[in-house]
Amino acid sequence: MASNSPAPEGIELQEAPTAGAWGEWNPTEDSARPPRGKHRVVKQRGGLARSSTVLGVGVIAAVGASGIATAQDRPQVAISMPSLPDFGLGGDGQHADAEGAASGTAAAAKQTGIIAQQAAGHADAGATLVGRILQQAESQESAAESQTRAQAERAAQEAAAAEAKAQRETAQKEADDARAAAEKEAKEAAEAKAEQERIAKLAGSYSLPTSAYTLTSHYGDSGSMWSSGYHTGLDFAAPTGTPAKAVAGGKIASAGWSGAYGYRIVLELEDGTEIWYCHLSSMSVTSGSVGAGETIGRVGATGNVTGPHLHLEVRKGGSTMDPLAWLESKGLSV
Incomplete structure (x- = not known):
């Protein structure tokens, strides 16, 4: 059926063949002829292939960047597919098909960018997690070393204290022995002196019973x-x-x-x-x-x-x- 609206400048309209001439009309890439003029219908298969390729590259990049994150931790990404354009042969339809294909490609590229950003975010989160794990391990190792060093220092202090105590006890024992020996010697000297004094005193108080005996x-x-x-x-x-x-x-x-x-x-x-x-x-x-x-x-x-x-x-x-x-x-x- 011919369109009643005027055709845009530069686009030549063609009538679609009747069903009686070729049977059921099914335009394909082989049967649809490209229109003359500035606007051309972009091959849908090639557009979809490019969109799929870009989408696949984005997914691969996302998976590679977030490899350190587990599949269970990775948030689900909603992927929207562009709607297929109308394959009508009218001038407006052909222009719409071109705009739809371009819109689908842009949406796919945008979605790929979002996926890449999310993958980069996962990669950053993974790197941060690895950093925290390493920092925690480093802290634990440092704490273990500090504890070992503290235990060694405490053992050394206890050994030094025990040795100092033993030395003090030995010195005290030697001092006590020396003092006891000095006291004993002084006591014996005092007793000897007292005995001598006693004997001298007694000698003045006592006398032999006779003489020339x-x-x-x-x-x-x-x-x-x-x-x-x-x-x-x-x-x-x-x-x-x-x-x-x-x-x-x-x-x-x-x-x-x-x-x-x-x-x-x-x-x-x-x-x-x-x-x-x-x-x-x-x-x-x-x-x-x-x-x-x-x-x-x-x-x-x-x-x-x-x-x-x-x-x-x-x-x-x-x-x-x-x-x-x-x-x-x-x-x-x-």
Whole structure:
């Protein structure tokens, strides 16, 4: 059917062939003749091919750029396809076909650009994610190194503290030992000095029982001449009449004849110790108090004896003790 509207300038209109001439009219690329003039109908197949090619390149670029992102994380992209243009042979139809093909190509290019931008965004997001992962790994490694270094430093500090403590304890022990040794030495020196002072003091308070003597029998000597079977005193052999002196200050507890002991004087000291003077030839003091070194009798040979001597016994609490040791403990050199 011929169009009633005037044809645009430069475009020649052609009548479409009737169905009776060629059968059912189906214009194709082979049967449609290109119109003369400035406007030509663009081959639709070539336009679609170019649009598909551009779209495919965009998709490939998007997939390559966002390769580090997973398919599940990639947002879905809506792709719109341009509508197919009308293949009418009218002048307006041919012009519309050309504009439709150009519009489809522009839309495809725009869509490709959007896809490329989205792919670039995914690529940037992927690169950012990789950077964050690397930064996190670096931070974790740095934290692990810091922790290891802190543990090593703490162990070193603990070892140094333990060593310092051991050194302090050793030094303290050595100081304590040295102090204890010094204190012991000082104590021993003080005790020795005190003993010397005591002996010196006692030497002034005590006296030997006689003079010009010879020790003949000692304490503990055994023999049949003693009724107990052993000697219970210390014998000072001296000429008859040699003075017998009080060894320390005290009082006369008894004085008189005592059988085998002959004439005997018992001197009781302040601490209860008894000093027996036996075999005396005479007794000068028989009662009262006497001082150290005072003559209380004289050496003789009365009682059970073999010669003149002073038999001296030291008793305390009814038991005898060694007179020689007792006299020496009082600072006397016998």
